[in-house]
Amino acid sequence: MRSIRAAAVGAVTMSLALAASACGGGSSSGGSDDSPKTLTYWASNQGASVAIDKQVLQPELDKFEKQSGIKVKLEVVPWSDLLNRILTATTSGQGPDVLNIGNTWSASLQATGALLPWDTKNFGRIGGKDRFVDSALGSTGADGKDPAAVPLYSMAYALYYNKEIFAEAGIDKPPATWDELIADGRKIQAKGKSVLGAEGANVSENIHHVFVFAKQHGADFFTADGKPDFTNDKIVAAVQQYVDLMAKDKVIPTGDAEYAQNQSVSDFAKGKQAMLLWQSAAANLKSQGMSEDKYGIAPVPVQSGAPGTGTQINSMVAGINIAVFKNSHNIDGATDFVKFMTSDEEQTILNKAYSSIPPVRNAQGDAAFNTPSNSVLKDTLAKSAAALPQVASESQFETAVGTAVKELFAYAAGGRAVTADSVKAALEKAQQQMPAA
Template sequence: MNKHKIKLYSALALTVFVLGACNSNELGGSSNENEISVWTMSGGLEDFVSEFEDETGMTVNVQTIPWSNAHDRLLTAVASGNGPDVLQIGTTWVAEFAEAGTFLDLSDHLADYENLSQDRFFESAIDTTNFEDQVIGVPWYVDTRLLYYRTDLLAEVGYPDGPTTWDDMIDASRQLADRGDGQYAIDLPTEDPQFPFILAWQQGWNYDVDLGSANFDDPAFEEAIRLHHLYYNEELSQMGEGKEFFQAFEEGSKPMFISGPWDIRTLNERVPELEGQWDVHVMPEAVTNDSMIGGAHLSIFHNSTKVDQSLEFLNWMAEPETQVRWYEENSELPAIMDAWDNPILADNTMVSTFGEQLTATQPLPLIPEFERLGQELIKTLEQINRGGQDIDQAIEEYKATVSRILGE
């Protein structure tokens, strides 16, 4: 048994002590055959499922759990064996909870439901539902990252349609930063542990689970770290928070940033006066232009007594029309490819660019430790960019930390 499993099972054992304060109705579902329980971290689902209830005559009891509480709540459910029928799971939690036996294996059920065939979803999204020969869930919505940019200001430096390659990106960034004091090119994500791995994928790096810490010997990984450092060393990106994010974009002192689909709506609401002066672009290319794929799945708890009813619900949630309506209400992107033919997405050039990027994405490796590896990499970059640590030395120290985390 590896160290991670020992720690997880110890946490589960400790969690049992709190179960005396929780009754079965709080932890699990109803005994009514026409009623299923759903745990979600996404607001608005309770009202959204009313159409499914009208169509089927079933009742869906939705409990919305804050993301900050969700991990412990799931641990409690696993420890007690008394969870919901259907649960939302973030892609980065799949490995941890799959190892603990949280999910019903859906492998033998998918063929019976029209919308659940795995070839209907983006390939990278499906990759995050397959764990050790089991299918632990169905993609609900997906997430990726694009480059947001001011079209007017990028036109002034020769890139009206946005930079296509990292060479273009560096050239444009240097020109933008040369405009004067307090002028930068881009607001890089400083606290997103996935972003450094996106840079590494674009340099041709890939993570092989069997290699462990040796993955970080790859020169492509070092190239990504050096690229990241260049932006702070040359003051193309500001070290420190600086002006409020949308103010800096509006005034043009930071005319580029990297983010997800929700910021289309946010920009339209926060800075409507910029309409027509900004756009989105797929990620710049080096060896690849791969971005991350994230999002969430809907899974069935391993000992649910309402498997057929739960599968019917998952099938409804995976209907293209359902996924488009969910996007309209929550700005969360459909995971099923057919949904992208809908004019609501296809005729919106910004949204459809996210669809284009979703065909060039990678999932984070499905190992329980990868979130920690990401957080440690953020610390390493801080030591390089702010503390002046030598890059080669920092990578060696990071590899040693990775080796300890993986229990090598």
């Protein structure tokens, strides 16, 4: 996502979207009288800028037009606007034919009824469901329902560390646990360097990290029947542990409480901070002038032991899905475009460009996805990543809890105490913002 998503504050409520689900999305190219040889496509901003995305995507869209005779009108939508644009499209009927969505939104957007379900027949039109890796399919919609979208780019969080700063501090390997990271931080600070970059004002980054901490505490934000459970003791402890990296452990600088737009990536690339928790950051770091030989990549720390299943989860299943508005005036062409974008060849080209991992099994065999750094990401996705809750209120959950964490970071930066009680109060406020079942 950036590839990282900025906070997508849902000004359009899901209840409104549900009420208007009969409208669905629609072709913004003007209606049924338009040429069936034209599709509109909203792509998410994956690269360092919208201009870079256009440079990556347009040659591929031209290739599709040459093969199919169908012209694709491209719009790259910033993450700060994408969710609201999509929700507005579901209520107005004025949307694209094909669009990218953050994979964590799949169940929420599925609940609007606006997206084409990917049943056995539709998956068959793009080569079959078994072409895709299981972890990516786990973030395509609610359990027991046909997926609302198809995996396009897969990503995972990793720990990026500056080799030179580590060497200067006498650290010979990256930390495997949070205790080790804090201990290494003391050595790094003794050399006058900042330790760990974060985006305290980035709502999406916040929810991704506290979701992982919750898993490491053996907790879930929702009960088995889909009800929010934000204030249970394990969730409170998980959120407090993350915020304490700034408030108590002092390894995240207080200035990072205001970061929301890749500033921590920039600081890391410039050698201002020794470590960074980010998802599939290679392309982003390269665009900031940092060569791959300057940093190492390791799994995100866990509480103890090695990353794995259960409480050793160390990443959410990050990524982008591609979806079709089901009232598109060219469903066949839209489906053909999804088939093209998820073909082995295009998966290799596009995921190389964005330093992401193909969710298509065959494309993962390319040498580019088997470098030491990409092997860490692939291994994480296969063994120690979990999908965010696939519930209809997922987008509201991201906004409410992510904002609560943002406020807690602001407290920490301002010198206010971050206690179990203050964390619980913030989470209770977030839970009250969730829609009624």
